[in-house]
Amino acid sequence: MGLPIPPFAGDIFGPDAVIMKGINGTNWRLKDYEARGGYSALKKIIAENIPPEQVVNELKKSSLRGRGGAGFPTGLKWSFMPRQFPGQKYLVCNSDEGEPGTFKDRDILRYNPHILIEGMIIGGYAMGITVGYNYIHGEIWDVYERFEEALEEARAAGYLGDKILGTDFSFQLHAHHGFGAYICGEETALLESLEGKKGQPRFKPPFPASFGLYGKPTTINNTETFAAVPWIINNGGDAFLALGKPNNGGTKIFSISGDVARPGNYEIKLGTPFAKLLEMAGGMRDGKKLKAVIPGGSSMPVLPADIMMATDMDYDSIAKAGSMLGSGAVIVMDETRCMVKSLLRLSYFYYEESCGQCTPCREGTGWLYRMVDRIEHGKGRPEDLDMLDNVAQNIQGRTICALGDAAAMPVRAFLKHYRDEFQYHIDHKKCLVTPYI
Numbered sequence: 010m011g012l013p014i015p016p017f018a019g020d021i022f023g024p025d026a027v028i029m030k031g032i033n034g035t036n037w038r039l040k041d042y043e044a045r046g047g048y049s050a051l052k053k054i055i056a057e058n059i060p061p062e063q064v065v066n067e068l069k070k071s072s073l074r075g076r077g078g079a080g081f082p083t084g085l086k087w088s089f090m091p092r093q094f095p096g097q098k099y100l101v102c103n104s105d106e107g108e109p110g111t112f113k114d115r116d117i118l119r120y121n122p123h124i125l126i127e128g129m130i131i132g133g134y135a136m137g138i139t140v141g142y143n144y145i146h147g148e149i150w151d152v153y154e155r156f157e158e159a160l161e162e163a164r165a166a167g168y169l170g171d172k173i174l175g176t177d178f179s180f181q182l183h184a185h186h187g188f189g190a191y192i193c194g195e196e197t198a199l200l201e202s203l204e205g206k207k208g209q210p211r212f213k214p215p216f217p218a219s220f221g222l223y224g225k226p227t228t229i230n231n232t233e234t235f236a237a238v239p240w241i242i243n244n245g246g247d248a249f250l251a252l253g254k255p256n257n258g259g260t261k262i263f264s265i266s267g268d269v270a271r272p273g274n275y276e277i278k279l280g281t282p283f284a285k286l287l288e289m290a291g292g293m294r295d296g297k298k299l300k301a302v303i304p305g306g307s308s309m310p311v312l313p314a315d316i317m318m319a320t321d322m323d324y325d326s327i328a329k330a331g332s333m334l335g336s337g338a339v340i341v342m343d344e345t346r347c348m349v350k351s352l353l354r355l356s357y358f359y360y361e362e363s364c365g366q367c368t369p370c371r372e373g374t375g376w377l378y379r380m381v382d383r384i385e386h387g388k389g390r391p392e393d394l395d396m397l398d399n400v401a402q403n404i405q406g407r408t409i410c411a412l413g414d415a416a417a418m419p420v421r422a423f424l425k426h427y428r429d430e431f432q433y434h435i436d437h438k439k440c441l442v443t444p445y446i
Contacts, residue, residue, distance in 0.1 A: 023276045023289065025277060027260045028237060028260070034120060036120075037121060037155070037159070038159075038162065039159070039162040039163065042123035047124065047239075048168055048239075049243060050242035050243045051130055051168065051173075052174065053242060055174055061136070061137065064134065064135040065084055065135050067242060067246040068246060069082070069084030069246065071250050072250045072253070072256055072257060072258030072259075074257070074258070075230060075234050076233035076234045076337065077194075078108070078336045080324045084246075086218075089218040090136040091219075092137040094226050097140065097223075097225050098136065098137065099140055099222040100140070100141035100228055102141070102144065102232055103194065103199055104118060104152075105145070105187050106149075106194070106336075107146055107189070108191075108194065108306040108308065108335070108338055110303070110338030110340045111306050112264045113274050114233060115146070117232050117233060117262075118145070118152045118232065121236070122156050122159035124236045124239060127238075127239045128235035129143070129182055129235050131239065132230070132235060134178055134180070139181065140180070140183075141181070141182045141183070142185050142222075143182065143183070144185045144193070145184060145185065147188040147189030147190070153184060157184050160183075163182075169182055187199075190202075190208050190362070192209070192362060192410070192412060193208040195210045195410045195411065197217065197410070198210045198211075198364070203222055204222065207364075208364065210364070210366065210409045211409075233261075233337075237259055253280055254279060256324070257323040258279070259278075261276070261277065262276045263286060263337045263338075263339050264337060264338045265290045265339045267339075268293060269290040269292065270292055272290065275289050279322065281321065282320075282321050282322070283302070283304075283320050283321065283322055284318050287299070290341075294343070297343035297345065298343060298344040299314040299342075299343060301317075301427075302341055303332075303338070303339070305335025305339075306335040306336040308359075308411075308414070309419070310419065310422030311332070311348075311419065311426060312422075312426070316330050317330070322334070344442075345442060348423055348427040348431070349431055352381050352419060352420065353381045355419050356374070356377050356378040357382075359412065359416035360378040360416070363412060363416070364412070367408040367409050367410075367413060369403065370412055370416065373400055373413070374416045377416060380393050380397050384435060387434070387438035390435065394435070398424055401417035401420040
């Protein structure tokens with residue numbers, strides 16, 4: 010048996026919550042989900058005999074974008090699935106939440122697992138898929154066990170299995186426990202792992218929609234993405250779009266960590282100003298000043314305080330500011346944080362997690378880490394800063410998957426915005442920041 014589910018942290022999901030509305034930490038079972046209107050979207054599809062194409066069209070109207078990092082339009086992805094393919098097709102949920110700073114998906118699985126199950130069933134119906142898998146990160150065994158319990162409840166109630174709710178539609182859903190490799194969050198490495206192989210990314214094309222799990226057409230979406238689907242079916246794509254802004258439909262769960270008074274998960278409308286999100290999280294801890302924010306997980310470029318305080322939390326606004334929304338992990342750093350030490354920690358992570366398949370990533374991530382480590386410990390050389398940027402530039406865009414970019418982008422952004430701190434370390438063999446924490 011794994012560790013018990015931790016006590017509910019009292020996360021403030023926000024007044025506009027869609028996915029986590031009504032969650033209190035204990036009401037995760039089927040009867041609780043049904044009391045909140047759960048499985049009504051599936052029942053609506055069956056009762057009204059809604060065509061699969063209409064389900065996909067509602068998702069297109071909603072402007073729901075992938076919540077795992079890439080932000081690809083979900084309805085468009087679902088339309089790629091060849092519905093008339095004569096053989097087996099697969100639906101996969103990516104719950105391999107390994108991005109540092111991200112902890113939203115595990116809370117969905119802990120506290121509202123049936124919303125994911127319903128979303129995946131609807132996805133199976135819309136794309137003519139009868140088998141699905143939920144790949145759960147290897148370091149959250151408690152979540153895997155709870156999701157298995159929720160699956161058993163759904164099967165017993167007739168929501169999963171053969172001839173769902175008396176129809177001719179069948180859908181089987183299985184949980185798969187990973188082993189904690191960050192690289193398996195990349196969709197094709199996840200597929201390799203599901204097949205029992207070493208988790209290494211595949212060359213693309215072919216893309217999973219044509220050659221995915223076991224060589225069959227496969228659609229892969231993030232946990233939060235599937236969890237938004239029932240609300241869209243019940244309320245309509247236009248209503249979901251209206252919650253956010255054009256090209257950025259609905260709400261988004263942001264995992265806020267770092268130097269804030271109330272770290273946690275906050276579900277807000279896309280387009281909400283960062284300043285408002287920071288206020289919801291209690292503001293800066295101990296009255297310190299905001300220095301920097303990584304707005305979408307550790308692989309995204311860091312942004313200085315003045316830029317973030319003038320930026321809205323949506324895909325397009327964050328991109329315009331010079332970073333990416335990513336997984337929605339908001340890492341907040343105050344004035345006491347050393348940017349060299351912060352980058353050192355990030356660079357070590359990507360060096361350790363590289364699968365080693367690509368030479369630029371295998372060799373380059375170690376090179377980046379060793380240079381930043383040298384600067385942090387007072388052994389930096391004048392040429393190191395230009396070399397850091399050059400090595401990162403030569404990694405970016407030259408690897409099979411995006412882990413190379415994930416290692417390179419933080420380096421280039423830290424140098425762009427905080428080069429003076431790196432230069433100070435080289436010139437004075439100590440940190441610019443005081444007090445040094």
